[in-house]
Amino acid sequence: MKKDYKIKIENVVASTQIGENIDLNKIAKEVKDAEYKPKQFPGLVLRTKEPKAAALIFRSGKVVCTGSKSVEDANRAVRQVVKIISELGIPVILEPEVKVQNIVASADLGVDLNLNAIAIGLGLENIEYEPEQFPGLVYRLDKPRVVVLIFGSGKMVVTGGKNPEDAVKAVERIAEELSALGLM
Amino acid sequence: RLRKWQRRIRISNATERNLAFALSELDRMASALGLPKSVRETAAVIYRKAVDKNLIRGRSIEGVVAAALYAACRQAGVPRTLDEIATYSRVDRKEIGRTYRFIARELGLKLMPTSPADYVPRFCAALGLSGDVQKKAIEIIKKAEEKELTSGRGPTGVAAAAIYIASILGGERRTQREVAEVAGVTEVTIRNRYKELAERLGIEIIL
DNA sequence: ATCTTACTTTAGAAAGC
DNA sequence: GCTTTAAAAAGTAAGAT
Numbered sequence: 001m002k003k004d005y006k007i008k009i010e011n012v013v014a015s016t017q018i019g020e021n022i023d024l025n026k027i028a029k030e031v032k033d034a035e036y037k038p039k040q041f042p043g044l045v046l047r048t049k050e051p052k053a054a055a056l057i058f059r060s061g062k063v064v065c066t067g068s069k070s071v072e073d074a075n076r077a078v079r080q081v082v083k084i085i086s087e088l089g090i091p092v093i094l095e096p097e098v099k100v101q102n103i104v105a106s107a108d109l110g111v112d113l114n115l116n117a118i119a120i121g122l123g124l125e126n127i128e129y130e131p132e133q134f135p136g137l138v139y140r141l142d143k144p145r146v147v148v149l150i151f152g153s154g155k156m157v158v159t160g161g162k163n164p165e166d167a168v169k170a171v172e173r174i175a176e177e178l179s180a181l182g183l184m
Numbered sequence: 185r186l187r188k189w190q191r192r193i194r195i196s197n198a199t200e201r202n203l204a205f206a207l208s209e210l211d212r213m214a215s216a217l218g219l220p221k222s223v224r225e226t227a228a229v230i231y232r233k234a235v236d237k238n239l240i241r242g243r244s245i246e247g248v249v250a251a252a253l254y255a256a257c258r259q260a261g262v263p264r265t266l267d268e269i270a271t272y273s274r275v276d277r278k279e280i281g282r283t284y285r286f287i288a289r290e291l292g293l294k295l296m297p298t299s300p301a302d303y304v305p306r307f308c309a310a311l312g313l314s315g316d317v318q319k320k321a322i323e324i325i326k327k328a329e330e331k332e333l334t335s336g337r338g339p340t341g342v343a344a345a346a347i348y349i350a351s352i353l354g355g356e357r358r359t360q361r362e363v364a365e366v367a368g369v370t371e372v373t374i375r376n377r378y379k380e381l382a383e384r385l386g387i388e389i390i391l
Numbered sequence: 392a393t394c395t396t397a398c399t400t401t402a403g404a405a406a407g408c
Numbered sequence: 409g410c411t412t413t414a415a416a417a418a419g420t421a422a423g424a425t
Contacts, residue, residue, distance in 0.1 A: 011415040041412045042406040067414040102403040106416045115335040124294035134400045135336030135418045152335030160402045
């Protein structure tokens with residue numbers, strides 16, 4: 001029986017190209033909730049409520065979408081942004097190819113952990129654990145190439161993956177390693 | 185060819201100048217922090233290794249010096265907090281912390297996190313507490329570590345809470361405010377930690 | 392004393408300083 | 409390197425009540 005690690009995607013970061021030479025000033029003027037402070041940051045911020053997400057739109061036409069809880073939501077958010085901009089009369093690609101750049105997920109091993117023991121068990125050369133600076137132990141994996149933050153409560157955060165599957169694999173591998181070490 | 189020779193001289197002059205600056209900076213900080221010569225020397229060795237491995241690139245000499253000192257203190261079992269180190273450095277705590285993590289990884293300094301017990305002698309001395317209370321505080325910390333209730337907690341907060349409890353048990357009571365000040369944590373943190381320690385270690389505290 | 396807000400860490404893209 | 413976005417984990421901190 002497989003254990004339930006309660007793996008949940010918390011945030012998806014994706015990027016696309018929706019056109020070229022986008023007139024950010026026009027968007028800033030016509031769209032009420034758009035934020036644009038070129039002196040502070042070159043991208044214009046547009047937020048969608050359903051699904052909830054934030055899009056950073058650049059003059060080049062490149063777009064970064066963050067905050068989605070799933071890859072599908074990231075796509076939906078991008079479609080909405082494209083629609084809003086096209087309705088302003090600005091030429092855009094209606095169905096841009098969206099690329100997932102990073103997925104942040106949370107999980108729970110369900111048991112308290114001794115981070116000092118884990119630091120020794122996994123090898124001081126592979127982990128970073130500085131409780132004076134941060135309560136989580138930082139573990140960088142090679143097989144899925146992700147970074148995992150492991151907490152004393154048994155909960156963790158997996159980030160850096162491009163597929164939802166990376167987070168699942170990472171959690172299962174860590175559970176195996178800790179079990180083998182008798183630390184779970 | 186003569187150019188090449190002059191260039192070498194110029195580079196070695198700069199290298200020596202930087203090393204001299206780093207060592208004087210190291211001495212200045214070590215003195216201000218009241219660290220023994222052995223720790224200064226360990227820090228100097230760490231700094232030289234960092235230079236040999238070109239770890240200074242993109243980093244300030246002062247930041248690497250501060251990180252080397254922080255590492256040396258931990259290695260010697262007489263840790264200083266990042267805040268204490270930062271107090272005497274031009275570099276802020278955040279930068280010293282990340283530089284420390286970087287050089288520790290690159291130089292293979294496999295250091296376990298600081299045990300709260302390592303802060304007890306210094307904090308107790310600053311509070312004028314007896315060796316008896318000191319021993320009691322370390323005893324409490326050992327039990328806390330065995331019962332796995334220090335994972336993720338700041339070492340200074342745990343040390344402060346243990347000292348606070350020990351001072352009461354030993355009849356040399358110090359207030360949370362006094363302990364908080366020497367440990368560099370807030371009273372709220374001591375309160376949270378000591379309640380947890382007392383409860384899970386079954387210690388009765390009569391205020 | 393307790394609540395709220397906020398900052399620490401991780402990853403990644405975007406354009407420009 | 410920094411700037412901006414979003415989100416989780418848990419500890420600590422600061423200001424308000």
